[in-house]
Amino acid sequence: MKRRVTIQTPLGEALQFHRLAGREALSQAYAFDLDxxxxxxxxxxKSILGKPATVVMETESGAPRYLxxxxxxxxxxxxxxxxxxxxxxxxxxLWxxxxxxxxxxxxDQTVPEIVAAVLGRYGHPMEQKLHRSYRPWTYCVQYHESDFDxxxxxxxHEGIYYYFRHEAEQHVxxxxxxxxxxxxxLPGGETVRYHPHEKAGMTGGLEASERIYEWAQAEAIRPGHxxxxxxxxxxxxxxxxxxxxxxPGHDHDGFEQYEWPGDHLQHDDGETYARLRTEEQLxxxxxxxxxxNLRELAPGHTFRLRDHPREDQNRQHLLLAVAYDLQENLQASEGAHASEGSVQRFAFEAQPTSYAWRPRRSTPKPRTRGPQTAxxxxxxxxxxxxxxxxxxxVQFHWDRIGQKNENSSCWVRVSTAWAGATFGAAALPRIGQEVIVDFLNGDPDHPIVTGRVHNADEMPAWQLPQxxxxxxxxSRELGGGKSNHLALDDSSGKVQAQLKSDHQSTSxxxxxxxxxEDTAGRxxxxxxxxxxxxxxxxxxxxxxxxxxxxxxRPNAQGHITDMRETVGRLTEGRDLxxxxxQVAQQAQAHEAGDQDEVARALKAQNDAIRGQGGPSGPGEFPEFQEPHLTLASPAGIQTTAQGSTHLVSVEHTAISSGAHTSVATGNSFLVSAKDAVRMVAFNHGIRMAAAAADIDITALKDSINALAKLDIKMEASRITITAKEEVVINGGxxxxxxxxxGIESGTNGQWRAHAASHSMVGPKSDGQPRLPQPPQLPRGQLDLYHQYIKADGATRQGVKQGDxxxxDxxxxxxxxxxxxxxFASVSGLPIGQAxxxxxxxxxxxWDKGSYFAKPDRWPVKAASADAPSVGSGDGGVGAPGGGLGAAASSLMSGGAGALGNLGAGLGQAGGALGQAGGPMGQVGQIAQMADTAQQAVAAVQAVQQGGAKALIGQVAQTATGMATQRIAALAPKLPGALPGQTPGFAG
Structure with missing residues (x-):
């Protein structure tokens, strides 16, 4: 008799179907148990394990149905x-x-791409009926889990589910x-009739018509948020x-499911996952x-129910699961009626297609059990x-596919001991080093480097345990063998701290x-x-x-620039x-005012070194008022040079000593003074001696005056007195x-002459003496540059035809x-400061030929041609100009000459303006308050249109609180023009 259910196996007729029980469902790998x-x-x-087998059912239409x-x-x-x-x-x-x-x-693969890559190795058919786009996963790890899991x-996670399509020789x-x-x-069953047992009057066996005879629908409370x-x-x-x-519309449907971390980096992805999770719950x-008894029932197919007494049930449904109970009784093989020997029963689960269906997230994501190294x-x-x-x-030790290159992992963040906004600790792991990797929330998809460890290839910085x-x-030089180190040496009795670079052995x-040195240590x-x-x-x-x-200053006591002893000695020297x-002026050895000017300069210098005022707050002390370099010692200061020593001061040079001042030179002692040389000794006189050669005293323009309260003595082998016009000797x-x-002599007393002989002959002269001419001091030249300068120091453009x-x-x-x-060159200047x-x-x-001519950045030209402008100001010898970032190089006409050297950005502008002192310094403080380059440009425009006070008004709009009060207080003090002078040196 013909069998309704048969089986096809590689063993052919050696096996016959008897019974099948099993369940097939969406997103589940089915299992059919057969007898x-x-x-x-x-x-x-072994002859059949792993081989394909197919159960064939004959349907009511005569078409086969496969499992x-x-x-x-x-x-x-x-x-x-x-x-x-x-x-x-x-x-x-798939199993x-x-x-x-x-x-x-x-x-950088989407989940469908990853699934295809993983399952593609199995060589069995699969198909993707996917209708939405999927985000690529930057980094996704299969972590000690089966391909199936x-x-x-x-x-x-992505709301993708699967089912199987059974065919004669394969399943897809x-x-x-x-x-x-x-x-x-369903094949041939788009609409399925509902007809319960009590209506059919079933007595068993194969029913004349296939239909659904049991239908139970229920709803459950589910969260909808x-x-x-x-x-x-x-x-x-x-x-x-x-x-x-x-x-869903029932009571208690407002409970919310909160998920963290959400595993999304884009808001749209977050919206997608929120929808998927809600659909999963619903x-x-x-x-x-x-x-x-409908033999075409299979998960993944849809059907429309009809003839149900509740009209709301007569709609389209999706089959979620089907349980099979198939049997071919032994009697069927012994000649009994097939209807008595064949049984096909089906239990199913379904849901309306008006609701989305998503698989339940039942497969847990593996979690790491602690940090690893890589x-x-x-x-x-x-x-x-x-x-x-x-x-x-990084490449993990378990990664057998990675090629130990830049493609072995995603970018992995590195934990540091200190991380702030552009500050903190920086020590990047280098290729080949072994690092400790932990995982955020234990998620293998989110590695983070938390430390580094040494190994046999990467040994410690210094030899241990020595x-x-x-x-x-x-640290180690990139591509080289040199290093830098900061070493804290805790050797017993020999504690030291050392900062060292191998480059030119600097430490x-x-x-x-x-x-x-190197790894050998101390x-x-x-x-x-x-x-x-x-x-x-x-x-x-x-x-x-x-x-x-x-x-x-034992144990670092006192303020760091405390120099009371030094200031005391300098004060004593100034007093000396x-x-x-004063005594020299009384003796007419010094001109009145010469040494006074030096004394005043020394006093001002001492005041600048000492600092002014007392502490105004915790940690504040009197500081240098000017950038002096001060050398101080309670013993002595020595300087030596194999070559030359050159001391230069633009103003005064003062040397004070409480005892002797000794100068010794191997060759000559040369003193040159543009104006005068003054020397005075109060107690023991002035003595000059030339052990060899002459002593020359010459007054090239005026006189030589020798005055002594007692005697003037001259002793020599020969004394010659020569005068161009007259020699007068007066004694008493x-x-x-x-x-x-001629010669005229006179006396009120006795004239006495002694001679061995005496003669008077004719007239005779020794000629006129040839006196030296006074030298002319050389003239110097001063080169002037007035240019706009970028913040990095590069020259942009000169001030053309500026005055x-x-x-001198x-x-x-x-x-x-x-x-x-x-540029200009001024020659013929006397030597000295100019x-x-x-x-x-x-x-x-606003001219196109101007340095400022950048129409996309520069403000619109002021409408009024009579607007006051800032007056001329300081330039500089060398590179005096300033800049205003990319927007403008200085405030209006004059470049640096308008408001001082305005540097790139108003931050630098404020500092440069401050150099002018007084109100100019206050303008610099105001300029520092502007936040952006746009505000800076607006400030420039304001100055061009309204002068310096307009700058205050513009900047004040961006200031609050104390800053506003400070600006308001400064307004009356600002001049309409801001002139200034820049020192140079002609030579």
């Missing part, structure tokens, strides 16, 4: 005298994915994401929260369970591979100084205290003043200058006068105009 009849009890399981799968279990159950009974389990090929587990990294949790895995467009109706949020370090202030509300609110990787030829956030690439006393940091050592001792040394160049700069002193100068009341006209005025050291005035490059004043820039700032 088979065999003609032999010796069938080898296919792979044989995953087979064995002999029992036997009797006539037959052998076997048990078989069929599973889908094979439960047999393989892996660690694997996927980057991995793709299951990804699909569940179908992925879907939309209940309305991813499913086909979902809220999720996430954090993106690249947009730390971004609001990534997403909320979805789809209340998928279970309305379910239908039923029974049928190797830092990057492209070949690089030693450090990082991005703008200091992130790195150098265990060293604590610190040691600062504090404490018990000893050499610390070597020979070199002394105690501190040492700053280098084999290269060195410089010490202190913009507000520098004190170098050997005055003791002042008191001796007697005299002799020698002129070209200048130079006042003798008070002479020289005026002229600059050339097209802002003062330069630049006029305003004569060019129109």
């Amino acid at each position: 088979l009849l065999g003609n032999s009890n010796a069938l080898d399981p 296919a799968g792979l044989v995953t279990r087979f064995g002999l159950s029992h036997e009797d005298n006539r037959q052998a009974f076997y048990k078989m389990r069929l599973r889908p090929w 094979l994915a439960t047999r393989r587990s892996d660690f694997r990294v996927f980057q 991995f793709i299951s949790r990804l699909c569940e 895995l179908v992925f879907a994401d939309d209940i309305t467009s991813s499913h086909a109706p 979902h809220f999720r949020n996430h954090y993106d370090f690249e947009k730390p202030q971004a609001d990534l929260a997403s909320r979805r509300q789809m209340p 998928s279970q609110r309305s379910r239908v369970s039923g029974r049928s 190797m830092v990787v990057g492209p070949a030829g690089e030693e450090i591979w990082t991005d703008r956030y200091g992130r790195i690439k 150098q265990k006393q060293l604590t610190g940091i040691r 600062l050592s504090l404490g018990h100084v000893g050499r610390i 070597k020979d001792d070199r002394g105690q205290g501190f040492e700053l040394r280098t084999d290269g160049h060195g410089a010490i700069r202190a913009a507000r003043g520098l004190l170098l002193s050997t005055e003791a 200058h002042e008191s001796l100068s 009341s007697s005299y002799t006068r020698w002129t070209a006209g 200048y005025t130079v006042v 050291s003798d008070g002479g005035t020289h005026t002229g105009k600059l050339d097209a490059n802002g 003062k330069v004043t630049f006029g305003q820039d004569p060019s129109d700032p």
